[in-house]
Amino acid sequence: MPRLTRETLRNGAIGGVIGAAFGFVPLILLVAPLLGGGVAGYLEREDAKRGLVAGAVAGVVMAALSTVVTGVILFTRFGELPVGPGTPLAGLGIAALLSFAATLGQVLVSSIGGALGGLLAGARPPEGVADEGHERRWDVVVGSLVAGVLTFAVVTLVVAVVLEAFIWLSLLVALPIGFIAGAATAILGYRYFTRSPDSTVNWRGVGIGVVAVVVVFALLLGGVYALGQQRAEQTEESTYEYEVTIATNQTLTNATFYVPVPESNGDTKLGEQFLDDVQYSRETPAVRGHDADPARVNFTYELVETNHGRMLAIHADRIEVHRVYYREVENETMGWREPIPEAQYDPSNPSMGAVDDGTSRFTVTATSEERIDTAEPFGTEPLLTPQFNRTQVECRYGQRERHRCFEYDTRVYATYEAPEDTAVYVSAQLAGRNEWIAGEWASNEYRERAHTELLGPGRGWYFVQGELEVGSGRYRS
Numbered sequence: 001m002p003r004l005t006r007e008t009l010r011n012g013a014i015g016g017v018i019g020a021a022f023g024f025v026p027l028i029l030l031v032a033p034l035l036g037g038g039v040a041g042y043l044e045r046e047d048a049k050r051g052l053v054a055g056a057v058a059g060v061v062m063a064a065l066s067t068v069v070t071g072v073i074l075f076t077r078f079g080e081l082p083v084g085p086g087t088p089l090a091g092l093g094i095a096a097l098l099s100f101a102a103t104l105g106q107v108l109v110s111s112i113g114g115a116l117g118g119l120l121a122g123a124r125p126p127e128g129v130a131d132e133g134h135e136r137r138w139d140v141v142v143g144s145l146v147a148g149v150l151t152f153a154v155v156t157l158v159v160a161v162v163l164e165a166f167i168w169l170s171l172l173v174a175l176p177i178g179f180i181a182g183a184a185t186a187i188l189g190y191r192y193f194t195r196s197p198d199s200t201v202n203w204r205g206v207g208i209g210v211v212a213v214v215v216v217f218a219l220l221l222g223g224v225y226a227l228g229q230q231r232a233e234q235t236e237e238s239t240y241e242y243e244v245t246i247a248t249n250q251t252l253t254n255a256t257f258y259v260p261v262p263e264s265n266g267d268t269k270l271g272e273q274f275l276d277d278v279q280y281s282r283e284t285p286a287v288r289g290h291d292a293d294p295a296r297v298n299f300t301y302e303l304v305e306t307n308h309g310r311m312l313a314i315h316a317d318r319i320e321v322h323r324v325y326y327r328e329v330e331n332e333t334m335g336w337r338e339p340i341p342e343a344q345y346d347p348s349n350p351s352m353g354a355v356d357d358g359t360s361r362f363t364v365t366a367t368s369e370e371r372i373d374t375a376e377p378f379g380t381e382p383l384l385t386p387q388f389n390r391t392q393v394e395c396r397y398g399q400r401e402r403h404r405c406f407e408y409d410t411r412v413y414a415t416y417e418a419p420e421d422t423a424v425y426v427s428a429q430l431a432g433r434n435e436w437i438a439g440e441w442a443s444n445e446y447r448e449r450a451h452t453e454l455l456g457p458g459r460g461w462y463f464v465q466g467e468l469e470v471g472s473g474r475y476r477s
Contacts, residue, residue: 004053008044011054015040016061019110023066030176034183036062037110041117048115048122055114059107066106067099109180116184119191140193148186155181162225168439228438232476236436238368240382242270244314245451247359247425250418252319255458258304258413259428260450260466261312262382268303270382270430271312274364275301283359285324287337295320297360308411309386312428314362319416321358327351372432374446375402375471384430384448384466386410395469402471410450410466414458424458427451436476444473 019036023029040058041051156171156178163170188210192203242262261271278301297316304313325345326337337353346352373380390408412426433445450466 004057008050008054009057011043012040012057013061014043015054015058015110015114016065019058019062020065020069023062027175030172031179033059033062033106033109034113034116034176034180037113038117038120038183039113040110041114041119042121044114044118045121046118048118051118051121052111052115055111055117056107058114059103059110062110063103063106109176112180112184116187120187122191140190144186144190144193147189148182150182151185152178152182154178158221162221162228164228164438166224166228166231166439170439232436232438236371236434238370238372238434239432240270240366240368240372241429241431241433242274242364243429244312244362245359245425245427245429246314246319246362248319248321248418248422249323249356249358250422251321252316252416252418252422252424252458254317255319255416256313256315256414257426257458258306258311258313258411259426260384260386260410260412261303261310261428262430263310263385264380264382267382268310270364270366271303271310273366274312274362275303277364279363279365281361281363282357283361284357285326285337285355287324287326287339287355289339299360299362301362306411306413311386311411311413319358319360321356323354323356325352325354328353368432372434372446374432374434374444374473375475377432377446377470381432381446382430383468384410384428384450387466390468400471402475404470406468406470408466408468410464412450412452412462412464413460414454414462415460416458418457420456422456424454425451426454438474438476442474444471444475446470446472 015036015038017036018039019032022032022035025032028035036058037055040054041048044050044054156174159174159177160171163173167173188206195203240262244259246257261268261274263271280296280299282297297319300315302313303310323342325340325342327340327349328351329336329338340352345354347354377383388409390406393405393407395403395405414424414426416424418424427449428451429447429449431445431447433443435441435443446469448466448468450464452462452464454462
């Protein structure tokens with residue numbers, strides 16, 4: 001075991017201070033322990049073993065400095081450290097364990113950096129010895145750097161993909177691991193090809209160690225990847241959601257609407273489920289004191305055959321709409337809407353407004369036992385029908401290989417009695433979605449919407465343009 005000398009302590013302290021300073025630099029902080037340990041090992045100027053010890057000292061110094069700086073920041077911010085009679089012991093214990101684990105990891109990485117720094121220093125000629133036999137071979141330098149960069153890229157990518165199912169922003173974990181692997185490859189390669197005949201480094205042992213590390217690392221990553229895929233399979237959910245919206249700013253009577261219904265190869269399961277399990281909701285004005293639970297409209301639903309194909313029919317004898325006038329009230333911490341009489345309402349006053357409760361939504365959700373084909377739903381998944389003249393168009397955003405957008409023609413039927421200045425909005429929306437956990441919830445989907453705004457009384461059939469978007473989101477393969 002190498003002896004802990006005064007020079008080693010000094011070099012470790014210098015490396016620790018430098019590493020702690022790097023810890024405040026964005027992105028560089030991810031590899032600060034490796035850099036601090038590397039500086040300590042290089043200053044040791046002996047071998048990998050001595051460098052490892054100096055790197056470990058640097059890691060301890062960095063951990064101590066981090067603890068002191070964190071304590072000062074907490075004391076300055078809160079006036080006292082967050083420890084006292086009311087502090088939960090369980091939470092404090094968990095925090096202490098996590099802090100201890102972080103310290104061990106920091107010391108370990110710093111030790112690796114120290115060993116690499118010691119190896120790199122070993123490529124220099126000894127003090128007082130001429131530079132003969134230690135000429136810098138630039139082909140070796142460039143080759144080592146290229147090998148290090150390639151190793152960094154490959155390891156970072158592989159680790160990020162493997163950890164994706166467990167850690168949100170797995171790249172932040174993969175980057176320091178890839179940097180360590182790349183630095184080790186570059187330094188070991190450079191040190192090996194510039195070794196002197198009297199080199200004392202046991203390269204056979206180094207090679208065996210490197211192979212062992214690679215094999216263990218590969219097995220570990222393979223196991224983690226398998227667990228990640230299993231977790232993704234277990235958490236994956238595939239669902240369809242069909243939603244119809246009818247919004248009016250004035251009362252309607254004898255209202256009947258025909259809207260597009262999801263269909264796949266003549267099958268309208270979602271439409272049939274709509275008849276039995278539809279979830280009805282009505283928007284209510286967010287005004288203090290207003291009735292948040294208005295009388296339920298007696299809607300009826302059925303599937304009907306029309307000249308344009310099967311459609312969903314929604315009927316109501318009367319859709320009563322109430323308008324609420326309000327003004328914005330604010331104090332130093334919050335604001336709210338306060339109702340006012342219609343006579344006091346001034347449309348030119350920006351602090352006043354008017355809202356109504358004329359928006360009704362009808363939603364049905366179904367679970368699929370199989371993964372939904374969200375990239376190619378044509379002929380296999382339900383789509384809103386009727387559809388005519390479907391044409392591919394350029395997507396507004398999110399251009400990807402699977403991501404495509406379409407427009408098509410469809411129809412909506414609406415008859416109702418209402419004043420001439422009535423505005424009625426009608427829409428039908430469908431989405432098919434796959435979701436799973438990959439560090440966070442990830443998903444892909446296809447979605448479509450056909451909507452229109454009508455003015456005055458309803459007069460029958462209306463031409464409507466629909467929008468379809470497929471292949472949106474992330475895909476596991």
